[in-house]
Amino acid sequence: MAGHAFRFGKLILETACTETAHAAAGLAAGGMQNSTLTVFILRKPLHAVLCYDYAMNTFDELTRYGIVHLVPILQADSMEYMESLLKSLRPRTFLEIGTAIGRTAIDAASLLPELKVVTIEKDPEMAAIARQNIRKADLEERIVLIEGDALETEIPRQEYDLIFIDAAKGQYQRFFERYSPYLSKDGLILSDNMFFHGLVEHPERTNNRHTKGLIKRLKRYREFLESNEEFETEILDTGDGIAITRRKNA
Ligand SMILES: C[S@@+](CC[C@H](N)C(=O)[O-])C[C@H]1O[C@@H](n2cnc3c(N)ncnc32)[C@H](O)[C@@H]1O
Numbered sequence: 055m056a057g058h059a060f061r062f063g064k065l066i067l068e069t070a071c072t073e074t075a076h077a078a079a080g081l082a083a084g085g086m087q088n089s090t091l092t093v094f095i096l097r098k099p100l101h102a103v104l105c106y107d108y109a110m111n112t113f114d115e116l117t118r119y120g121i122v123h124l125v126p127i128l129q130a131d132s133m134e135y136m137e138s139l140l141k142s143l144r145p146r147t148f149l150e151i152g153t154a155i156g157r158t159a160i161d162a163a164s165l166l167p168e169l170k171v172v173t174i175e176k177d178p179e180m181a182a183i184a185r186q187n188i189r190k191a192d193l194e195e196r197i198v199l200i201e202g203d204a205l206e207t208e209i210p211r212q213e214y215d216l217i218f219i220d221a222a223k224g225q226y227q228r229f230f231e232r233y234s235p236y237l238s239k240d241g242l243i244l245s246d247n248m249f250f251h252g253l254v255e256h257p258e259r260t261n262n263r264h265t266k267g268l269i270k271r272l273k274r275y276r277e278f279l280e281s282n283e284e285f286e287t288e289i290l291d292t293g294d295g296i297a298i299t300r301r302k303n304a
Pocket of ligand 1: 126128151152153154155157158174175177180202221222225
């Protein structure tokens with residue numbers, strides 16, 4: 055993983071929900087380097103305590119923040135895939151829809167010293183945290199954070215070699231239609247969460263109406279990509295499912 059100075063630390067996470075603790079444990083084990091992890095499940099009140107010592111760099115620090123604050127960050131194997139793609143493609147420009155705390159933007163810019171990143175975040179609190187993280191990583195000159203709704207904001211009018219769609223799952227087609235015209239000739243568009251935790255294949259596993267609506271929209275987005283005349287798409291069984299889209303005539 056890309057990163058800066060190492061430092062040692064200890065993290066204790068308390069949660070009243072054992073499932074959350076175990077999910078966080080999985081994320082931590084997959085996403086943190088050099089981490090040893092101990093999970094304590096306490097009774098009365100039911101608390102799960104995650105405690106791990108680790109050698110921490112910027113990437114790990116942001117991973118840790120994501121886990122503790124339950125920010126939806128890219129899964130460990132998707133992040134690995136993203137890094138291998140960045141290394142092989144060596145894009146000059148990267149557009150990310152959905153910054154969260156800036157983890158992917160910072161990792162990408164740390165990995166490729168020539169890369170210019172534009173990233174869009176709607177939630178002002180997230181944007182403030184991302185801005186702070188970008189400043190701390192000393193990447194303000196190469197990461198432009200745009201605060202606002204990606205369906206409304208204006209971005210620098212240039213070509214992007216890599217576009218990463220990772221924001222509101224129900225809006226993927228609209229993001230695609232708005233930003234695909236900016237894709238460079240040989241560029242790639244990645245869309246994360248195409249499986250939506252297995253629910254796109256098995257919608258019967260949820261009764262939540264909102265989630266059912268999202269699943270339908272993600273399914274429609276997949277059909278839109280698969281029947282697209284201009285673009286071709288492959289869905290990778292990595293993380294929560296990543297769609298990779300490129301121009302047919304590229
Ligand atoms: C899954 S997280 C992004 C994770 C980030 N790409 C990463 O890899 O670490 C999704 C983010 O998209 C933001 N978001 C949702 N809808 C948005 C929109 N219409 N425009 C911009 N950001 C949006 C959310 O606030 C959230 O922070």
